[in-house]
Amino acid sequence: MDPLSWHARKAVRARTPLPGDAPAPERANTIEILLERLRQAGINGDFESRTLYTRRLPPGCRSCLAGRGTNLLVTGLCTRDCFFCFNHKPRVDETVVHGIPISDPSEAPEIVERFGLRSVGLSGGEPLLRPERVLAILRALKAMPRPPRVDLYTNGDRADDLTLLELRRAGLDAIRFDLAARGYDLEPVRRAHWIFEEVAVEIPVIPEHKKQLERMVLELDAMGVPFLNIHELFLCAENRDRVVSDGQVPLKVDSPHLLWRPTAESGVAALELLLFALAHTRSLSVYYCSCGTQEVIASRGLARQRTRPSGS
Numbered sequence: 218m219d220p221l222s223w224h225a226r227k228a229v230r231a232r233t234p235l236p237g238d239a240p241a242p243e244r245a246n247t248i249e250i251l252l253e254r255l256r257q258a259g260i261n262g263d264f265e266s267r268t269l270y271t272r273r274l275p276p277g278c279r280s281c282l283a284g285r286g287t288n289l290l291v292t293g294l295c296t297r298d299c300f301f302c303f304n305h306k307p308r309v310d311e312t313v314v315h316g317i318p319i320s321d322p323s324e325a326p327e328i329v330e331r332f333g334l335r336s337v338g339l340s341g342g343e344p345l346l347r348p349e350r351v352l353a354i355l356r357a358l359k360a361m362p363r364p365p366r367v368d369l370y371t372n373g374d375r376a377d378d379l380t381l382l383e384l385r386r387a388g389l390d391a392i393r394f395d396l397a398a399r400g401y402d403l404e405p406v407r408r409a410h411w412i413f414e415e416v417a418v419e420i421p422v423i424p425e426h427k428k429q430l431e432r433m434v435l436e437l438d439a440m441g442v443p444f445l446n447i448h449e450l451f452l453c454a455e456n457r458d459r460v461v462s463d464g465q466v467p468l469k470v471d472s473p474h475l476l477w478r479p480t481a482e483s484g485v486a487a488l489e490l491l492l493f494a495l496a497h498t499r500s501l502s503v504y505y506c507s508c509g510t511q512e513v514i515a516s517r518g519l520a521r522q523r524t525r526p527s528g529s
């Protein structure tokens with residue numbers, strides 16, 4: 218799965234009313250209670266945008282939060298077909314940097330330089346369906362005079378040991394696994410943890426998976442994995458039929474987020490998971506990158522582009 222900065226442009230189209238939209242004062246009350254419990258338990262971050270984390274922010278998220286990160290879609294092709302997937306359909310084997318299609322990996326550094334970007338998330342689809350392309354892009358970025366930080370987002374299906382070692386040698390800073398795409402199977406995380414200092418899991422919070430998520434939090438903590446990033450499950454034009462068919466109910470009038478359509482229960486489940494992590498982990502840091510966080514990131518990125526002198 219790719220970083221949510223990619224979602225921001227597409228989620229705007231998800232505002233059309235959907236069956237099941239309804240105000241839910243009780244839910245708003247539950248959220249306020251959970252936020253107060255998190256405050257008392259010492260959560261870090263910004264309550265207004267619901268950008269919350271239990272211990273520390275992943276290094277790759279800092280530039281992104283400052284509006285200086287971007288998504289680099291390596292390919293739209295994937296090994297999976299998740300019901301919550303927000304990628305364009307039909308899937309296309311194209312490479313897109315900061316929203317700009319490229320025909321050769323060597324074109325990526327100029328775009329990163331032109332927009333003053335400091336971190337790049339390589340994503341898809343499943344980027345490791347095109348390992349040579351990933352490595353060529355990574356080497357081109359790391360050869361820049363001021364190389365950006367580079368994270369790779371993968372579902373883990375093609376993350377064999379040899380590929381992981383090649384990525385590390387080519388300078389990849391961190392690898393993030395979407396385990397919701399593979400039934401929370403930790404096997405690729407376990408192997409990557411031997412090779413990379415920084416390994417993360419990044420998932421949408423599917424409320425019905427609460428028990429699996431709690432088990433995963435405990436296992437990640439026991440393994441010494443440093444980061445778990447969670448997002449709300451949300452609707453956009455590409456996934457809403459399947460997300461609604463799955464029984465999820467989209468927020469409407471009680472959503473504070475104008476550009477986003479998180480599902481009704483996912484935000485509650487995300488806050489509950491943060492509370493669980495605060496109470497039960499020793500080193501794992503859980504970061505809730507909410508729909509509100511994405512709006513902040515998008516507005517900071519736009520503001521930066523407006524004030525950035527051309528050519529700087």
Ligand code: SF4
Nearest residue numbers: 218295299302342398
């Ligand atoms: S792993 Fe699932 S969510 Fe990620 S790109 Fe593939 S189908 Fe979409």
